[in-house]
Amino acid sequence: MTRQATLHLLCGKVASGKSTFAHELAAASGTILLQEDVLLASLYGDELSTLADYVRCSRRLRQAMTPHITALLKEGLSVVLDFPANTIENRQWMMGLIKTADCQHQLHFFDVPNEICKTRLNVRNASGKHEFSVSEEEFDRISSHFQPPTVDEGFNVLIHTAE
Numbered sequence: 001m002t003r004q005a006t007l008h009l010l011c012g013k014v015a016s017g018k019s020t021f022a023h024e025l026a027a028a029s030g031t032i033l034l035q036e037d038v039l040l041a042s043l044y045g046d047e048l049s050t051l052a053d054y055v056r057c058s059r060r061l062r063q064a065m066t067p068h069i070t071a072l073l074k075e076g077l078s079v080v081l082d083f084p085a086n087t088i089e090n091r092q093w094m095m096g097l098i099k100t101a102d103c104q105h106q107l108h109f110f111d112v113p114n115e116i117c118k119t120r121l122n123v124r125n126a127s128g129k130h131e132f133s134v135s136e137e138e139f140d141r142i143s144s145h146f147q148p149p150t151v152d153e154g155f156n157v158l159i160h161t162a163e
Contacts, residue, residue, distance in 0.1 A: 004076070004103070004104055005072070005073040005074075005075075005076050005077055005078045005079070005101065005103045005104065006078040006079075006103060006104040006105060006106060007069075007073060007078070007079050007081060007094070007097060007098055007101070007103050007104070007105040007106075008022070008025050008078065008079065008080040008081065008105070008106050008108065009081055009083075009085045009091075009094050009105060009106065009107045009108065009155070010022060010080075010081070010082055010083075010084065010085060010107075010108050010110070011084070011085040011086055011091075011107055011108065011109045011110065011148070011149055012084075012086070012108075012109065012110025012111070012112060012160075013086070013110070013112065013114065013117050013139070013142075013143050013146055014117060014121060014134055014139050014142055014143070015117045015118070015120040015121035015124055015134075015139075016110035016112040016116075016117050016120075017110050017112065017120070017160065017162075018082065018084070018108070018110055019035065019037070019082055021108060021110075021160070022035070022080045022082040025080045026080045028078065030076070030077055030078055031077070031078040031079070031080060032072055032077050032078070032079050032080070033079075033080045033082060034065065034069065034079060034080070034081055034082060034083070035082040036058065036061065036082060036083040036084070037082070037131045037132060038131060039061055039065075040054070040057055040058065040061060040131070041131035041132065043057070043061065044057040044060075044061075045131075048132070051138075051141060051142065058083075062083070062090075062093055066093075066096075066097065069081065069097055069101075070097055070100045070101045073097070073101035073103045074101050074102075074103075081094065081097075085107060085149070086145070086146050086147065087145060087146070087147050088147050088153070091107075091149065091153055091155070094107075095153070095154065095155070104156075105155065105156060106156050106158055107149055107155040107156060107157045107158070108158050108160055109148065109149055109157050109158065109159050109160065110160045110161075111148075111159055111160065111161050112160075112161065112162045113162060114139075114143065116162045117139065118136055118139060121134060121136070121139055122136075
């Protein structure tokens with residue numbers, strides 16, 4: 001008998017704490033962590049130099065991963081999807097996963113002020129441990145596309161704020 005799987009989704013600006021929290025969630029038994037940044041760096045690292053490159057490669061990755069993610073969920077494995085649920089388009093794809101896999105879900109929304117994100121971003125960039133370095137100017141450009149989740153999208157939202 002398979003257990004009920006949960007798809008954990010992460011929404012928040014760059015350096016808001018999504019990936020750190022994803023690792024915490026993934027520590028649970030029967031839970032798989034899938035990280036967009038790791039996959040993109042491995043598959044398309046040399047092709048990623050602009051926001052348009054990211055959008056193109058991210059779309060290709062989502063398309064390739066869809067059957068794999070739904071298969072994991074249908075088998076009763078929970079998935080922490082460390083892909084940004086930061087736009088309506090991305091969340092529509094994620095809702096499609098939920099419906100196809102007929103699974104539980106939780107959208108973790110990181111409502112963190114830009115100043116805190118930028119401070120964390122500078123620390124992250126200085127560490128050199130992240131797959132991608134993002135400047136404050138790039139942060140601002142990426143953040144201009146950010147769309148917080150709305151009630152009418154149908155997600156179970158849990159809000160996380162800066163501590």
